[in-house]
Amino acid sequence: MVRFKNRYLLCELVLEKDCLVYPIEQKEVYYVVRQAIERCHGDYGAGVTQGGMNVKYLNVYTKTVLIRVRREYYKLLWSSIPFIKSIGRQKLFFHSLHIGGTIRSCQKFLVKYGQQQLAVLLQKCKTQEERKAVQRATIHCTWLKGRNFENVKHNEDDDFSD
Amino acid sequence: MAKFHDLNVPYTTDVKTFKQILKKSIELGYEVVAVNHVVTSLAKKDAVKEAPAHVPLDDEILAPLKVKAKTFRQLSRLTVTLKDTQTYRLGSGPAQSYDILAIQPTSEKAFQLACTQLEIDIISINMTEKLPFPIRLPPVKAAIERGVHFEITYAPAIRDTTARRNIISNALSLYFMCKGKNVILSSDVENAMEVRGPYDVANLGFLFGLNEAQSKDAVSMNCRSVVLHAETRRNTAKAALSVTKVTDVAEKHKWKVRENRAAMPTVGDGDKDKSSDSSQDDDTDSDADDHHVKKKKRKLKT
Numbered sequence: 207m208v209r210f211k212n213r214y215l216l217c218e219l220v221l222e223k224d225c226l227v228y229p230i231e232q233k234e235v236y237y238v239v240r241q242a243i244e245r246c247h248g249d250y251g252a253g254v255t256q257g258g259m260n261v262k263y264l265n266v267y268t269k270t271v272l273i274r275v276r277r278e279y280y281k282l283l284w285s286s287i288p289f290i291k292s293i294g295r296q297k298l299f300f301h302s303l304h305i306g307g308t309i310r311s312c313q314k315f316l317v318k319y320g321q322q323q324l325a326v327l328l329q330k331c332k333t334q335e336e337r338k339a340v341q342r343a344t345i346h347c348t349w350l351k352g353r354n355f356e357n358v359k360h361n362e363d364d365d366f367s368d
Numbered sequence: 369m370a371k372f373h374d375l376n377v378p379y380t381t382d383v384k385t386f387k388q389i390l391k392k393s394i395e396l397g398y399e400v401v402a403v404n405h406v407v408t409s410l411a412k413k414d415a416v417k418e419a420p421a422h423v424p425l426d427d428e429i430l431a432p433l434k435v436k437a438k439t440f441r442q443l444s445r446l447t448v449t450l451k452d453t454q455t456y457r458l459g460s461g462p463a464q465s466y467d468i469l470a471i472q473p474t475s476e477k478a479f480q481l482a483c484t485q486l487e488i489d490i491i492s493i494n495m496t497e498k499l500p501f502p503i504r505l506p507p508v509k510a511a512i513e514r515g516v517h518f519e520i521t522y523a524p525a526i527r528d529t530t531a532r533r534n535i536i537s538n539a540l541s542l543y544f545m546c547k548g549k550n551v552i553l554s555s556d557v558e559n560a561m562e563v564r565g566p567y568d569v570a571n572l573g574f575l576f577g578l579n580e581a582q583s584k585d586a587v588s589m590n591c592r593s594v595v596l597h598a599e600t601r602r603n604t605a606k607a608a609l610s611v612t613k614v615t616d617v618a619e620k621h622k623w624k625v626r627e628n629r630a631a632m633p634t635v636g637d638g639d640k641d642k643s644s645d646s647s648q649d650d651d652t653d654s655d656a657d658d659h660h661v662k663k664k665k666r667k668l669k670t
Contacts, residue, residue: 284571
């Protein structure tokens with residue numbers, strides 16, 4: 207059976223000055239990436255990605271982007287991504303996290319990555335309240351699927367710090 | 369999994385920018401960074417200064433690595449722009465206090481010398497402009513045999529379009545000679561926004577002619593080879609023997625120090641496997657009063 211095989215590139219937008227929400231639209235990201243491919247690989251790159259490239263997912267809070275591209279041409283995309291310096295006036299660059307064959311594999315990676323980032327955030331916490339909030343978030347996202355965590359009591363006196 | 373190295377972070381006196389660059393590198397996943405000091409001419413007596421101390425990083429910057437139980441390593445690197453063949457300052461003195469030595473040859477003679485004779489680790493050709501000399505096969509082959517690596521920097525390609533074209537063209541002419549062996553990719557960034565993650569940099573290898581395995585090696589294994597080559601060049605005598613100060617000995621090797629052995633349970637004849645290959649006629653333990661020097665034997669690599 208003939209099937210279009212794709213590669214999904216999961217990237218994080220790293221801004222110069224980190225902000226909570228970076229209000230950007232999918233089509234802006236698409237145009238910037240397309241421009242970078244054109245500059246790097248010329249008309250051939252533009253032609254190849256015109257049909258096969260698409261920005262599938264964008265999260266403005268975690269600044270995560272998921273770009274789909276045809277499997278044969280993912281290298282063209284991936285080798286042009288480092289040359290992106292800004293979107294509009296905002297200086298930023300793309301940090302590629304994972305490349306997968308399906309959206310699901312990228313999602314699985316994103317879950318693990320999110321947990322790692324929470325651990326890093328815990329290290330950077332300065333007040334006890336921040337620390338407790340991050341710990342609560344970590345516990346919530348490590349619950350296994352299907353578990354009903356509404357029945358579990360959270361004891362406020364529990365001290366998780368060591 | 370090999371660590372990701374970035375062996376060319378230019379040194380700036382602006383500590384804030386420098387720390388930002390290191391912070392970004394750590395966030396993106398680099399574990400070993402070499403701070404590069406460039407010296408443009410060896411003519412003056414004090415052209416090369418002693419390697420400055422490492423920049424201390426606070427816990428917040430090191431957090432991403434701490435979480436994965438990894439450590440960050442800062443090395444010092446000296447790059448000398450070599451035009452003619454006067455290299456006497458490289459052999460001793462301040463130049464040897466740097467962890468890694470690199471040469472940027474600007475003439476064919478200097479390139480030939482760097483590839484075949486000089487005791488260096490990296491040959492870094494300035495690829496942003498037209499090459500001042502053609503890269504030929506015999507010196508490149510000799511360099512590969514000696515373990516010297518060639519460096520391609522990517523930040524100039526991000527900054528400027530003409531530089532990008534020149535870098536790609538020069539990198540390809542290097543690739544045709546070296547077939548992708550002994551190539552390292554490094555940054556040469558001016559500010560924190562030019563750093564790119566290791567996987568992105570490895571994919572730039574695709575533009576420079578490297579295949580997938582070679583490009584990944586260019587950011588990890590080959591850089592590790594450079595660091596080991598530099599250590600062998602500096603600390604060992606004939607690549608078989610190395611000297612470590614007693615205070616610098618790592619925790620797992622502490623049993624080798626004679627003074628510590630009284631406190632530890634006997635493990636049998638620990639001395640025997642040390643004296644099998646190399647001669648131990650001169651005992652350097654009684655060298656100076658305030659510091660002891662301990663011979664640490666390295667097994668010859670086959």
